[in-house]
Amino acid sequence: MGRIIDAALATATVFGAQYLGREVSPVEDGSTRRWYHHLNKPGFSPPAPVYAIVWTLLDGLLAWSGYRLLRAESSFKRTLALSLWAICVAGVAGFPFAVFRKRRLDAGLAICIGLVVTSGASICTAKKVDQCAAKLQIPFFVWLTFAVFVQEEVWRRN
Template identity: 45%
Template sequence: MASHARTGGLSPLQAAALAVGAVTAALLIGRRASPTPDHPRTRRWYRHLSKPDYTPPSPVYPVAWTGIQASLAYGGYRLLRAEGSPERTTALAFWAANQIGIAGWSEVFFGQRSTGWATVTSAALGASAVGYVATAGQVDKTAGQLGIPLVAWVSFATLLAEEIWRKND
C-alpha cells in the first residue's frame, strides 16, 4: 500500500492504460472530422483552401502527431506514477486539457470549417502546452521535456492556421 501512495495510487499497468487510452481517444476523436479518405467532402474543402507555401505535405501530419502523442503518453504515464502533490495535479490538469484541445481542434477546423476559431483554439492549446511543460517539469523533468514537441508543433500550427484564416476569410 505504501508504494501506491508514493506513486499516486496507480500501478504501472493502470498508469499506462490511462495515459495511452487518453491519447488514443484524442487521436480518434480528432480523426472523426479530419480530411481522411472517409471524409471526401472535407478533403475537397481542405484541398481548395488557399494555404501558405510552408504548409507541410499531408503525410507529415500523422507522423508528427504520432510522435507528439507518444511523447505525451509517456509524459502522462510518468506523471501518473509520480508522488501526489499540488504540482502533479496541476500538471495532470494541463495534460488532460491538451488531450481535449487536440481532440477538439480538428472538429473546429475541419468539422465546423471555422478557420478563425481554429486559430483561437490552436493558440489556447499552445498556452496549455506551455503550462504543461512548465508544471510537469516541476514534478518530473523528463515529463516536462516530453511536452516540448507539442509546444513546437502547436506554435507552428497556430501560425499556419492564422495564415489560412487570413487567406480564406
C-alpha cells in the same frame, strides 16, 4: 495505480483523443476533403504524410509524459500538471472538430493559440513534478507554435 494501469490510462487518453478527433471530423467526407483541398494554404504548410508522422511521434511523447506524471507522487502540483496535460490532449480532439466538422478556421486558430498557452503552462507545471515529463512535452509545444503560424495563414488567406 500500477505501472501497467498508468501506462494504459495515459496511452488510452492520448490515442483516444486522436480517435475522437477523427470521429467527430468528417475528414473522409468528399465535400470536406474538397473544401480543405481548395483552401489557400501557405507554402510552408506540411504535406499530409508529414502530419501523420509528426502526430504519431507527438502522441507517443504525450502519452509517455502523462504516464510519468501519473507515476509521480500525489500532490497539488501533480494534479495541476495532469489537469493541464489533459486540457492539451482534449484540445487535440477539439481542433479537427472546429476546423473540419464546423469549417471554422477562426476557431481552429483560437484552439491552436489556446493550446500553445496551455502547453507552455503544462510544461512549466510538469517541470516542478517530473523534469523528464516536462521535456517530453516540448516537441508538442514547438509543433503547436508552428501550427499557429500555419493556421493563422490559412485563416487569413481564406
